[in-house]
Amino acid sequence: MTPAGLYHPGTTMLHRLPAGVKLAGLAAGITVVLLLDRRWLPAAGGGIGILYAAARIPPRLALAQVRPLLWFAVFLLVLQALLTDWQRAVSVVLTLVLGVALAGLVTLTTRVSAMLDVVEALLGPLGRFGVRPDRVGLVLALAVRGVPVIAGIAGTVRDAHRARGSTVAPWAVLVPVVVRVLRHADSLGDALAARGVDDER
Amino acid sequence: MIVVDDVSHRLGERLALDGVTVRFAEHRVGVIGANGSGKSTFARLLNGLVVPDSGRVTVDGLSTAREGREVRRKVGFVFTDPDAQIVMPTVGEDVAFGLRRSGLPKAEITLRVTDVLGRFGLDGFEDRPAHLLSGGEKQLLALCTVLVTEPAMLVCDEPTTLLDLRNARMIGALLAGLPQRLVLITHDLAMLADFDRVLVFDEGRLVVDDVPSHAVASYRELMG
Numbered sequence: 001m002t003p004a005g006l007y008h009p010g011t012t013m014l015h016r017l018p019a020g021v022k023l024a025g026l027a028a029g030i031t032v033v034l035l036l037d038r039r040w041l042p043a044a045g046g047g048i049g050i051l052y053a054a055a056r057i058p059p060r061l062a063l064a065q066v067r068p069l070l071w072f073a074v075f076l077l078v079l080q081a082l083l084t085d086w087q088r089a090v091s092v093v094l095t096l097v098l099g100v101a102l103a104g105l106v107t108l109t110t111r112v113s114a115m116l117d118v119v120e121a122l123l124g125p126l127g128r129f130g131v132r133p134d135r136v137g138l139v140l141a142l143a144v145r146g147v148p149v150i151a152g153i154a155g156t157v158r159d160a161h162r163a164r165g166s167t168v169a170p171w172a173v174l175v176p177v178v179v180r181v182l183r184h185a186d187s188l189g190d191a192l193a194a195r196g197v198d199d200e201r
Numbered sequence: 202m203i204v205v206d207d208v209s210h211r212l213g214e215r216l217a218l219d220g221v222t223v224r225f226a227e228h229r230v231g232v233i234g235a236n237g238s239g240k241s242t243f244a245r246l247l248n249g250l251v252v253p254d255s256g257r258v259t260v261d262g263l264s265t266a267r268e269g270r271e272v273r274r275k276v277g278f279v280f281t282d283p284d285a286q287i288v289m290p291t292v293g294e295d296v297a298f299g300l301r302r303s304g305l306p307k308a309e310i311t312l313r314v315t316d317v318l319g320r321f322g323l324d325g326f327e328d329r330p331a332h333l334l335s336g337g338e339k340q341l342l343a344l345c346t347v348l349v350t351e352p353a354m355l356v357c358d359e360p361t362t363l364l365d366l367r368n369a370r371m372i373g374a375l376l377a378g379l380p381q382r383l384v385l386i387t388h389d390l391a392m393l394a395d396f397d398r399v400l401v402f403d404e405g406r407l408v409v410d411d412v413p414s415h416a417v418a419s420y421r422e423l424m425g
Contacts, residue, residue: 112289112291141298187285190250191280191285194250194277196299
C-alpha cells in the first residue's frame with residue numbers, strides 16, 4: 001500500500017497534468033478554501049472528494065492523507081470552540097483538513113521527480129545568489145524519502161522493545177530511533193557521495 | 202589498472218590501512234578479511250570515497266585524490282545496506298536519479314531506466330514504492346541505480362551480507378555475469394571460486410594476494 005504523502009501510480013487526467021500546473025492549482029485551491037464562506041466548505045469538500053475519485057485514489061488511501069491530523073484537529077476543534085463558537089471551530093478544522101487533502105491529492109498524483117523539476121526551475125534564478133536549486137530539490141526528495149525510513153526505524157525499535165517484554169514508553173524509543181536515523185543519514189551521505197552527488201558543481 | 206601505492210589510512214585512533222601496496226587489472230577481484238581488517242576502507246579508496254592519509258590510489262591513471270569526480274564516473278559502488286542507497290520514493294525515480302544531471306533527454310533516461318530494470322528482473326517495478334521492496338529486490342535496485350550510469354568498474358562492499366541464501370545466490374550470479382570489472386568485498390567465500398584473484402586483509406595489512414583457492418585456504422588458516 002502507498003503510505004500517506006507518496007505517489008500513487010495511475011494514468012488519470014490528474015496524473016498526467018504537468019506538476020507545475022498541479023502545484024499552481026494547489027496554491028489557488030488552498031487560497032480559495034481559506035477565503036470561502038463557511039457555508040460553502042462542505043461543497044468544497046465534496047469537490048475535493050470528486051477529484052480523489054477522478055484520480056482513482058482508493059478511499060482508504062484518501063483517508064490516510066488526513067488521518068495524521070486527527071489529534072491535532074480534535075485539539076483545534078476544542079480550543080476554537082472554547083475561544084469562539086462551535087460553528088467557527090468546525091469551519092477552522094474543515095479548512096485545515098481540506099487544505100491537507102488537496103496537498104495529499106497533488107503528492108499522490110505527482111512523481112517527486114516531477115515536483116523537483118518544478119522546484120529547481122522556480123529556484124533557477126536564485127542561482128546567481130549562491131542558491132543551488134538541485135540541492136534544494138535533493139533536500140525535498142530526501143525529506144519525502146525520510147517518511148517511510150523513519151517510520152520503519154521506529155517500528156523496528158518498538159518491536160525490539162516488545163520482543164524483550166518491555167513496555168514501550170515514547171522516551172525509551174526516542175533515543176535509539178534518533179541514533180539509528182543519524183546512522184542511516186551517515187550511510188545515505190556515503191551513498192550520495194558514491195553516486196557522485198557531491199561532484200555536481 | 203588499479204594502483205594502490207603504499208597507502209595508510211586512520212579511522213579515528215585506529216590504523217585501518219597500513220602501508221598497502223597492490224596493482225590489479227583483472228576482471229574479477231575478491232577481497233576478504235575479518236571484520237575490522239580494513240577491507241571496506243580499501244574498497245572505499247577505489248572510488249575516492251576515502252582519500253588516504255598517505256600514499257596514492259589511481260584508477261586507470263586517474264588519481265582518486267585529485268580527479269575524484271572522474272573516478273566516481275568510472276567506478277560504481279554498491280553498499281551492504283540497500284536501504285541506505287535509496288534516495289527517491291519510487292523504483293523508477295531512484296534509478297533515474299543518477300542520470301538527472303547527465304544532460305540526457307528525458308526519453309533517453311526513461312529508456313535506460315526501463316532497460317536496466319528489465320535486465321535485473323525488475324521490469325514493471327517503475328512505480329513501486331522503493332521502501333516496500335524485499336531485501337533482494339532492494340539490492341537489485343541498488344545495482345540498477347549504479348549500473349544505469351554505465352560505470353566501467355563496480356566495487357561491491359558485502360552486497361549479500363543482509364540477504365537470505367536464495368537472494369545472495371541470485372545477486373552473486375548477476376554480479377558474476379556483469380561485463381564490468383568487479384571488485385567484490387565479501388564474507389561468502391564460495392562466491393570467489395571463479396575469480397581471477399583474491400586479496401586477504403588482516404589488521405589493515407594486505408597479507409595474501411593469490412588465486413582464490415590459495416587465498417581462501419590462507420584466510421581459513423589465518424582465522425584459525
